[in-house]
Amino acid sequence: xxxxxxxxxxxxxxxxxxxxxxxxxxxxxxxxxxxxxxxxxxxxxxxxxxxxxxxxxxxxxxxxxxxxxxxxxxxxxxxxxxxxxxxxxxxxxxxxxxxxxxxxxxxxxxxxxxxxxxxxxxxxxxxxxxxxxxxxxxxxxxxxxxxxxxxxxxxxxxxxxxxxxxxxxxxxxxxxxxxxxxxxxxxxxxxxxxxxxxxxxxxxxxxxxxxxxxxxxxxxxxxxxxxxxxxxxxxxxxxxxxxxxxxxxxxxxxxxx
Amino acid sequence: xxxxxxxxxxxxxxxxxxxxxxxxxxxxxxxxxxxxxxxxxxxxxxxxxxxxxxxxxxxxxxxxxxxxxxxxxxxxxxxxxxxxxxxxxxxxxxxxxxxxxxxxxxxxxxxxxxxxxxxxxxxxxxxxxxxxxxxxxxxxxxxxxxxxxxxxxxxxxxxxxxxxxxxxxxxxxxxxxxxxxxxxxxxxxxxxxxxxxxxxxxxxxxxxxxxxxxxxxxxxxxxxxxxxxxxxxxxxxxxxxxxxxxxxxxxxxxxxxxxxxxxxxxxxxxxxxxxxxxxxxxxxxxxxxxxxxxxxxxxxxxxxxxxxxxxxxxxxxxxxxxxxxxxxxxxxxxxxxxxxxxxxxxxxxxxxxxxxxxxxxxxxxxxxxxxxxxxxxxxxxxxxxxxxxxxxxxxxxxxxxxxxxxxxxxxxxxxxxxxxxxxxxxxxxxxxxxxxxxxxxxxxxxxxxxxxxxxxxxxxxxxxxxxxxxxxxxxxxxxxxxxxxxxxxxxxxxxxxxxxxxxxxxxxxxxxxxxxx
Numbered sequence: 001x002x003x004x005x006x007x008x009x010x011x012x013x014x015x016x017x018x019x020x021x022x023x024x025x026x027x028x029x030x031x032x033x034x035x036x037x038x039x040x041x042x043x044x045x046x047x048x049x050x051x052x053x054x055x056x057x058x059x060x061x062x063x064x065x066x067x068x069x070x071x072x073x074x075x076x077x078x079x080x081x082x083x084x085x086x087x088x089x090x091x092x093x094x095x096x097x098x099x100x101x102x103x104x105x106x107x108x109x110x111x112x113x114x115x116x117x118x119x120x121x122x123x124x125x126x127x128x129x130x131x132x133x134x135x136x137x138x139x140x141x142x143x144x145x146x147x148x149x150x151x152x153x154x155x156x157x158x159x160x161x162x163x164x165x166x167x168x169x170x171x172x173x174x175x176x177x178x179x180x181x182x183x184x185x186x187x188x189x190x191x192x193x194x195x196x197x198x199x200x201x202x203x204x205x206x207x208x209x210x211x212x213x214x215x216x217x218x219x220x221x222x223x224x225x226x227x228x229x230x231x232x233x234x235x236x237x238x239x240x241x242x243x244x245x246x247x248x249x250x251x252x253x254x255x256x257x
Numbered sequence: 258x259x260x261x262x263x264x265x266x267x268x269x270x271x272x273x274x275x276x277x278x279x280x281x282x283x284x285x286x287x288x289x290x291x292x293x294x295x296x297x298x299x300x301x302x303x304x305x306x307x308x309x310x311x312x313x314x315x316x317x318x319x320x321x322x323x324x325x326x327x328x329x330x331x332x333x334x335x336x337x338x339x340x341x342x343x344x345x346x347x348x349x350x351x352x353x354x355x356x357x358x359x360x361x362x363x364x365x366x367x368x369x370x371x372x373x374x375x376x377x378x379x380x381x382x383x384x385x386x387x388x389x390x391x392x393x394x395x396x397x398x399x400x401x402x403x404x405x406x407x408x409x410x411x412x413x414x415x416x417x418x419x420x421x422x423x424x425x426x427x428x429x430x431x432x433x434x435x436x437x438x439x440x441x442x443x444x445x446x447x448x449x450x451x452x453x454x455x456x457x458x459x460x461x462x463x464x465x466x467x468x469x470x471x472x473x474x475x476x477x478x479x480x481x482x483x484x485x486x487x488x489x490x491x492x493x494x495x496x497x498x499x500x501x502x503x504x505x506x507x508x509x510x511x512x513x514x515x516x517x518x519x520x521x522x523x524x525x526x527x528x529x530x531x532x533x534x535x536x537x538x539x540x541x542x543x544x545x546x547x548x549x550x551x552x553x554x555x556x557x558x559x560x561x562x563x564x565x566x567x568x569x570x571x572x573x574x575x576x577x578x579x580x581x582x583x584x585x586x587x588x589x590x591x592x593x594x595x596x597x598x599x600x601x602x603x604x605x606x607x608x609x610x611x612x613x614x615x616x617x618x619x620x621x622x623x624x625x626x627x628x629x630x631x632x633x634x635x636x637x638x639x640x641x642x643x644x645x646x647x648x649x650x651x652x653x654x655x656x657x658x659x660x661x662x663x664x665x666x667x668x669x670x671x672x673x674x675x676x677x678x679x680x681x682x683x684x685x686x687x688x689x690x691x692x693x694x695x696x697x698x699x700x701x702x703x704x705x706x707x708x709x710x711x712x713x714x715x716x717x718x719x720x721x722x723x724x725x726x727x728x729x730x731x732x733x734x735x736x737x738x739x740x741x742x743x744x745x746x747x748x749x750x751x752x753x754x755x756x757x758x759x760x761x762x763x764x765x766x767x768x769x770x771x772x773x774x
Contacts, residue, residue, distance in 0.1 A: 082644060085642040090636065092636050098570060100573035101570070111554065112559060112565070113562055113638065113642075115558070115559060118557075
């Protein structure tokens with residue numbers, strides 16, 4: 001599968017996916033096409049088992065696709081996975097941190113993995129720790145941390161190398177209102193700074209409030225995409241909430257399937 | 258139907274969980290293997306009985322008289338079992354405090370938690386007793402077949418030892434909890450369990466070494482040094498041994514005393530367990546502080562960052578200590594033997610070579626599992642811009658570096674006694690450690706570090722291959738240390754084992770995260 005060539009002088013999209021397929025016992029991702037512009041806050045929605053996580057794991061290089069092409073800022077993620085990984089940050093729904101490391105040690109380790117210079121990494125770590133309200137816990141090992149705190153440490157790890165493309169799978173699960181707001185603020189700030197964020201969530205109010213564009217996946221395919229207004233226009237109900245639109249789109253797809 | 262919350266109800270719940278857990282462990286979660294497992298158990302029992310028959314074929318089971326030498330030998334065997342059981346029971350008791358699993362559910366429910374703990378103490382006794390019976394049973398059966406039913410009383414004696422060892426373990430663990438607090442008890446109890454488990458054997462070896470100049474325990478037990486200092490033949494001290502040899506009155510006394518002690522300890526300890534478990538639960542929420550308060554970030558390549566992380570995690574692993582301490586403890590007698598050889602210019606250096614090689618292979622296998630399979634953040638390292646080969650290389654380097662650090666002092670000491678033996682030991686240690694690490698690398702499967710204790714269940718082939726490889730390298734070392742060219746044959750055998758295992762390994766285990774996807 002070939003990716004489209006961008007017009008001369010045009011910036012490559014942050015993420016371009018063509019004909020992506022992954023099959024486990026049944027197809028999880030079934031010929032998915034997706035194009036996300038640089039600097040966008042893109043929300044990927046879909047019912048449970050729709051293929052959102054599988055898609056993001058393939059983009060992040062954690063899962064090998066059966067077929068299809070993935071390009072991250074013009075870098076072919078299948079032929080140059082390390083080049084693509086260098087500019088991506090990944091955060092899964094299950095916080096992946098080491099119980100026996102402190103947040104500082106964790107961030108030092110992650111910075112080392114991405115080859116960030118120690119002085120710069122330390123400065124970024126300090127900023128992230130302050131932003132995420134983890135100052136009091138910097139010297140404590142993560143083993144006693146709540147789920148929310150672990151999620152914040154993992155988010156700091158995903159951001160310490162200042163990735164151009166930030167991929168987050170359900171990052172707000174288990175966070176209290178204050179922590180969720182902190183995380184949302186950090187992500188919004190990253191988008192303002194020109195980075196691209198792709199995020200899955202089941203909290204549709206967040207998608208409604210934060211997303212530049214929304215994509216809806218079901219049965220491993222993209223069944224709807226656009227801004228909130230475009231989706232409203234497509235649904236024929238100008239006053240509908242995202243929740244109403246989402247349910248209508250998914251129901252329509254189920255009937256069609 | 259038992260009343261919910263009763264002792265029997267809890268026992269039924271625990272038995273069901275333990276049974277399913279054991280089946281899953283033995284069949285690697287594949288129900289189709291249950292028949293194979295049953296056939297395997299029957300075959301193993303038959304094999305053990307055959308071994309027991311061959312070992313005991315020259316023994317006159319009816320003619321054994323409880324003289325002092327026999328009583329010493331039987332008592333030593335019982336003490337050996339008791340120390341192993343005590344060690345195992347201490348580890349189980351510690352886990353009962355610190356493993357959360359269903360504990361919070363039960364402690365939060367209105368069910369009487371002390372009954373659950375009473376059942377769990379009973380389960381500890383049953384587990385440690387069964388483990389010993391598995392090994393001793395075939396010998397008892399053969400003796401009963403050839404010498405009469407009175408030998409079956411040995412089963413009762415093993416049960417009595419299991420009850421006493423469990424009672425002692427519970428009291429010791431609770432005492433540790435009370436004296437040093439929940440925070441330190443986990444590590445202290447693990448260390449104590451390892452020390453207790455190895456103390457008797459190692460103590461005997463050390464005593465044998467200083468009295469007879471060898472590592473032979475039997476030579477020491479039969480020596481005039483021991484018989485001259487042993488209690489008189491009619492002493493109460495020999496009653497457990499007499500019970501094991503079939504004396505009815507001694508058997509009744511030993512069994513009833515152990516049952517009474519166990520029941521008393523259970524009644525006393527069960528209500529206290531709940532309080533301790535809650536205290537242990539609160540410390541897992543209480544964060545440990547690191548000593549790197551004001552240290553700046555240090556420069557490192559991706560591989561360097563990985564190595565540093567692995568070293569930190571190995572040093573901070575709470576269960577690694579107990580799992581590896583026993584292996585290291587067994588190095589104590591050869592180390593003392595080395596020291597003694599150095600002092601008296603003896604010729605025992607050759608004995609140390611295989612022991613060191615075997616220990617290195619086993620330790621490397623454990624460390625390799627922790628660093629390679631026990632990666633708690635597989636997604637993180639897989640999403641980093643570092644090639645899988647570089648990632649695995651960094652992990653292998655960490656394991657081999659750790660082995661080098663542990664064994665360097667022993668090899669250096671050996672070099673003072675005999676440089677040629679030191680060279681053989683160094684080569685053997687490197688070969689055994691590398692082989693074990695490669696086996697773990699080929700059979701890697703994503704797991705949590707906390708599953709370290711059960712690492713052997715993830716791949717039976719890897720477990721046996723690791724053991725065979727270490728044994729073969731140890732044999733090679735022993736033969737080479739004796740100056741025989743036959744060492745080349747065993748070395749080739751070790752390489753053949755390794756290459757055979759490589760062929761059996763699953764093709765391309767993929768990225769660290771692949772297994773979790």
